[in-house]
Amino acid sequence: MTDPLSVLKAQEQILEEFKPSGSTFSVLPKALGRILSSDIQASIDLPPFTNSGMDGFAVIAADTTGASVENPAILKIIGDIPAGTNPQFILHSGEAARIMTGAMLPEGSDAVVPLEDTDLSSINDFSSISELVKIYHPFGPGSYLRPKGQDLQKDQAALKKGKFLRPQDIGLLASLGMYQVPVYQKPRIALLTTGNELIDPSAKLSPGKIFDSNSYILSSLIEKYGGEVILLGAADDDPVSIRTLLQSAASSHADLILTSAGVSVGALDYVRLVIQEHGEIKFWRVNMRPGKPLAFGNYQNIPLIGLPGNPVSAFVGFMVFVVPALRKMTGLPQSHLQLRTAILTHPVESDGRESYLRAIISRRDDVLEATLTGHQGSGNLFSLVQANALLILPSGVKSLPTGNEVKFIPIDDDLGAD
Numbered sequence: 001m002t003d004p005l006s007v008l009k010a011q012e013q014i015l016e017e018f019k020p021s022g023s024t025f026s027v028l029p030k031a032l033g034r035i036l037s038s039d040i041q042a043s044i045d046l047p048p049f050t051n052s053g054m055d056g057f058a059v060i061a062a063d064t065t066g067a068s069v070e071n072p073a074i075l076k077i078i079g080d081i082p083a084g085t086n087p088q089f090i091l092h093s094g095e096a097a098r099i100m101t102g103a104m105l106p107e108g109s110d111a112v113v114p115l116e117d118t119d120l121s122s123i124n125d126f127s128s129i130s131e132l133v134k135i136y137h138p139f140g141p142g143s144y145l146r147p148k149g150q151d152l153q154k155d156q157a158a159l160k161k162g163k164f165l166r167p168q169d170i171g172l173l174a175s176l177g178m179y180q181v182p183v184y185q186k187p188r189i190a191l192l193t194t195g196n197e198l199i200d201p202s203a204k205l206s207p208g209k210i211f212d213s214n215s216y217i218l219s220s221l222i223e224k225y226g227g228e229v230i231l232l233g234a235a236d237d238d239p240v241s242i243r244t245l246l247q248s249a250a251s252s253h254a255d256l257i258l259t260s261a262g263v264s265v266g267a268l269d270y271v272r273l274v275i276q277e278h279g280e281i282k283f284w285r286v287n288m289r290p291g292k293p294l295a296f297g298n299y300q301n302i303p304l305i306g307l308p309g310n311p312v313s314a315f316v317g318f319m320v321f322v323v324p325a326l327r328k329m330t331g332l333p334q335s336h337l338q339l340r341t342a343i344l345t346h347p348v349e350s351d352g353r354e355s356y357l358r359a360i361i362s363r364r365d366d367v368l369e370a371t372l373t374g375h376q377g378s379g380n381l382f383s384l385v386q387a388n389a390l391l392i393l394p395s396g397v398k399s400l401p402t403g404n405e406v407k408f409i410p411i412d413d414d415l416g417a418d
């Protein structure tokens with residue numbers, strides 16, 4: 001039997017087999033969380049026209065020179081400019097136009113005087129407008145204006161290829177009037193679990209059986225990390241049943257086949273055998289804990305990752321090996337998740353394999369502290385549910401004392417677990 005591969009070597013071998021998916025278009029309301037497949041340049045100026053930053057009066061700044069409370073500048077009001085209108089007049093010296101926030105500045109004007117700096121500060125009614133306005137302070141050119149192109153100029157780089165689209169990015173695309181957004185296609189992942197003991201949670205449990213949690217953990221993870229799931233359900237521990245589901249996976253033309261369980265050395269672990277009938281296993285053991293029985297190869301030329309059956313091992317295997325592959329396929333520039341560092345609140349031990357331990361990261365003052373959650377048995381999902389991170393003990397390290405720095409993979413977007 002060959003020696004288990006190191007985590008790093010296994011990650012490298014897996015990543016080599018994947019490339020970014022092709023490009024497609026998403027309509028704007030559906031583009032959240034997708035990855036841009038092209039650079040986006042501003043097609044218009046933002047703002048598209050010079051507009052008022054305040055409710056007030058559009059003026060010519062030079063008309064307010066020397067104005068004071070005792071000796072105000074007095075200007076003639078020649079019109080109103082509500083937001084959304086296109087003023088059809090030119091402002092001349094001695095004139096002002098009442099203007100709303102966001103409304104277009106009239107030609108000739110180069111400053112806005114806020115209402116509160118005039119004698120009309122309490123008037124909010126367009127119809128009862130006075131003929132004249134007194135201005136109590138001088139205003140320089142550009143005061144309270146939002147010049148055309150201040151935020152972004154036409155043809156300027158707006159968003160880069162490979163950008164994960166957040167709500168604010170969606171907002172910018174909307175401001176630019178971009179409705180069809182170029183994004184990478186979602187990688188399609190065919191998912192099958194194996195095991196005679198598995199019952200779907202929609203059915204009734206019987207003695208000796210357990211509910212299939214991996215189908216649901218893994219399909220949720222696939223969606224969370226930007227993939228599309230082809231859910232094939234559970235195969236029995238027999239070659240015919242496994243072959244049937246692998247065949248469906250192959251004919252779905254998935255980008256990746258993901259299996260759970262049956263890749264170890266048990267008497268009924270047929271998955272590797274069946275894969276080899278129409279594919280190849282490149283490795284099937286990794287020097288890590290949990291998750292040592294982890295297979296990688298291909299079936300009918302589709303890359304295949306065989307995750308271990310224990311739910312926590314399957315989760316860890318997904319985070320360590322499938323997430324980088326998914327990130328690469330979805331077009332993110334960095335395939336690996338960013339690791340962070342925390343300080344141990346108590347000693348931790350391992351058997352010297354690279355270990356991924358369930359932990360709570362909490363912030364005390366400016367320091368992140370790491371505390372293990374519950375029993376670390378690889379079947380125990382509850383201690384994973386209580387965790388917000390996987391601590392990484394490097395290969396060869398059997399114990400670390402309180403206060404030691406340790407790297408971790410955040411598994412919640414928000415580290416404030418309860």
Ligand code: AMP
Nearest residue numbers: 193195212213214215261262308309310
């Ligand atoms: P195996 O890899 O088949 O030896 O399975 C290892 C352990 O994981 C066994 O205790 C299985 O019952 C459990 N297991 C396998 N598949 C699943 C699944 N889909 N959901 C929950 N537990 C599972």
Ligand code: MG
Nearest residue numbers: 195261262309
């Ligand atoms: Mg089994």
